[in-house]
Amino acid sequence: MIVEIDEKSGFCYGVIRAIETTENELEHSKYLFSLGEIVHNDIEVDRLEKIGLHTIDHNKIADISGQKMIIRAHGEPPSTYQIAKENNIEVIDCTCPVVLKLQERIKQSYEGIKAINGQLIIFGKRGHAEVNGLIGQVDGDAIVIEKLDEIEQINFERPVYLFAQTTKSMEEFEILRHTILRRMRQALGTERVPFESHNSICRQVANRKPHLEDFSRKHDVIIFVSGRQSSNGKILFHACKSVNERTYFVEHPEELKSEWFVNCCSVGVCGATSTPKWLMEDVANEVKRMNS
Ligand code: SF4
Known part of the structure; x- marks a missing residue:
């Protein structure tokens, strides 16, 4: 069985920038706060939380006075910057350009x-x-x-x-x-x-849709990997499903089902702009293992 990972799937520029900034910051600090999930992917958030990232919501901003806080790629309204300033919080602004x-x-x-x-x-x-x-x-x-x-x-x-x-x-x-x-x-x-x-x-998102439709036509089965919270994930999953009925949505490799691969010679693994590459690789490896 052929298992191909879509080269163009995975983090968009804005998410890569936010995650790299977070990782760089965590090399020097023991912990760092993120206002909202840094990316709509629980598995990637868990990975970053293990190295010191703490996700907070708007109600908790006042409790982290004097600390550093990441603003993720989605951006924030001016009121958030004002509240941060009033609470002496150092903002690390990762709003996507x-x-x-x-x-x-x-x-x-x-x-x-x-x-x-x-x-x-x-x-x-x-x-x-x-x-x-x-x-x-x-x-x-x-x-x-x-x-x-x-x-x-x-x-x-x-x-x-x-x-x-933008999405x-x-x-x-x-x-x-x-x-x-x-x-x-x-x-x-x-x-x-x-x-x-x-x-x-955003053209990064818009261009992926026609590309993923072509990719989905090429394979018998498509495994679409994404967090269920991702708006972009929902759109791209439906784009794949619209051209290939045998498209399945998973958040992680444990959700794969062997019956999906009956009479199947080729599997395409792809994902959203919030799906880490390493997770698509884990899913592809599990598909290979299940069908070996
Ligand atoms: S606008 Fe959104 S989808 Fe486009 S690069 Fe920025 S974060 Fe990614």
Whole structure:
């Protein structure tokens, strides 16, 4: 049986940067705090916690006064930096530069949006750290749309500025964009409507989807390795499943089932932008062992 690990799967640039910073920091310090899980992968978080990383939530920031705290790749709203400052916490900022740029664009666009009574729309997951960081740039004055059926929150007679969480699906963004445009044209009775859309989806994520579809077509069975919390993992898993029905989701090698490999000559192992390479290797080795 052939077992191939997808070369392009695994940590994206932003996550690699956050994890390397954490590891470097832990070479000099006994422990370090991370505000939220450094990556949406429990196994990688466990590995880092064994070398001194402690994950805390926002309610605990005041308890770590005088310590060092990592801000992960998703970024944070300005209020978090303010609370850290008030508590004399040294912030190690690992906000991904792509997210940072998006935060700045939203902040800069806001005055113009308000000047014409416009609405800022973020296509993203409500409560997700990145989305909280984005709406925090404008004191929460934005409409978050998770799914197409939530668009009735938008007033189609007023100007609309649309942005997206970096890990959203490109296709869903396009459907949302077209739907808003159509509804605004209907509401205003003209083709020329005050609508600006900014496709802020990270290309690292967007490019992986077509690649993974090709990879999934090549193999009889696909094992997709990811944390179940990862938004990006869910999107990429469905991309694989859409072209290869025999695609299975696992968090770790113990979840593999021998019946998945009946009448199977080739297995592809791939994962999300939050899946460590070493974990995909462990899964691939276990697949080989089960089928030897
Ligand atoms: S998916 Fe893109 S934006 Fe998000 S952390 Fe990775 S590189 Fe940065």
